[in-house]
């Protein structure tokens with residue numbers, strides 16, 4: 011039940027008949043300070059019509075309002091303040107959660123509209139970095155959140171599987187490579203060749219020419235070049251898939267940059283037809299001065315296409331294929347400019363749907379306050395991070411609960427969940443520090459803390475032998491329960507806010523708060539004592555378990571029943 015509706019019902023009979031329930035509803039406010047009630051109705055706007063001072067109107071309306079459904083209704087100056095009947099509202103909220111736990115919190119903001127989400131998108135022949143982890147988990151969580159408000163997300167892994175770097179890689183492989191070496195440890199070996207190429211390349215233009223020639227061969231469909239490319243790609247993809255598997259994340263499409271290879275001529279043609287292409291030192295550019303942006307480089311002097319050319323083709327392809335209502339790109343903040351250029355070029359091409367393209371940027375992960383960079387070799391390999399997190403979780407579980415069944419499985423959910431949760435609880439644009447011991451702690455604002463609150467709720471329900479709660483009276487008079495119930499009632503609003511702001515941290519912070527509220531309640535009130543309200547309390551515990559599990563699922567984090 012919607013408690014705002016209760017206020018509307020109480021007011022509609024006492025206000026002038028010219029006011030519809032909808033008009034009343036928009037006027038209702040939520041006071042910042044709970045001393046002023048749960049909802050407030052201001053009377054200013056009636057002054058003109060009623061020829062009276064607002065304070066007076068409030069005073070006169072008060073005695074006419076049916077107060078039986080509220081704890082109290084009071085007048086404060088020009089406001090009528092409503093205090094909800096906590097017991098009644100609480101019972102209604104618990105009833106709503108338990109009636110359909112899977113769908114609790116859902117709504118229909120999106121009307122089923124398609125939303126492609128460009129996410130993860132690591133580069134072939136390079137290790138997947140912590141930045142790609144951020145894109146993967148933020149994108150996945152946004153997909154879950156958007157689908158909960160009834161959008162249809164399409165998760166696209168725009169693999170970096172094309173570009174001049176493949177020319178360099180092939181040139182390097184042909185010079186120093188060995189098949190066995192690559193097979194034994196594909197990404198590290200390829201990475202090594204690439205780094206060596208860059209070292210030897212300094213002051214040796216012949217190497218660059220060689221690389222350019224190899225990329226040209228690839229773009230022209232040369233057999234050897236294509237074969238090498240396919241091999242590098244499939245070896246890399248195998249390793250990426252392992253990581254996605256550990257994270258439990260699936261994609262709807264792996265159409266990466268190479269997929270747009272045969273779709274770029276059309277883009278270049280369109281740009282030409284619209285007279286948007288200009289020549290600049292032999293290269294083809296689109297001038298974006300009126301957007302205060304640098305020109306977009308569409309074709310290099312040697313005719314090779316670029317990152318943005320492929321992104322133009324991809325944007326157009328996605329519009330045609332999905333007829334999207336929004337198109338998201340979960341990519342690091344450092345590519346801000348690239349996406350501004352992309353939108354600007356599409357706008358210049360006359361595509362108004364470019365307004366529905368949103369870059370969803372995020373900040374950096376630092377370690378000891380320092381930026382992690384691939385170049386310096388200060389790279390943390392994602393796979394190692396996840397494995398270390400699982401080990402650390404396992405140690406803590408063994409201490410707390412040595413007899414836990416399926417401890418391996420639980421350690422995986424807790425370790426991986428901790429890394430994912432830590433990433434998502436930070437507002438995505440903030441940089442944040444990564445300290446594994448901090449991330450996997452069971453206390454504090456961590457994933458394991460929330461998982462532990464859920465497991466505690468499940469353990470209480472097990473002790474009570476999983477009672478059937480569907481028809482029990484869910485009224486709880488204990489005022490300690492109110493904060494928990496109120497938090498449960500906010501779930502739908504929270505999800506909608508997260509969806510509007512593309513901000514999973516809203517859900518993560520909510521999960522922490524709900525877990526805290528529940529732990530506080532548990533510390534102060536005895537749940538399993540035999541009295542009239544025992545079943546109602548168990549209903550509360552069940553509802554907390556359901557909502558924590560659901561919130562964690564929106565983040566892509568599992569909720570073990572025991573840990």
Ligand code: ARG
Pocket residue numbers: 128131132133168169170321324339341
């Ligand atoms: N592969 C790129 C990188 O690692 C990210 C691609 C993002 N998506 C896109 N459509 N540009 O930097």
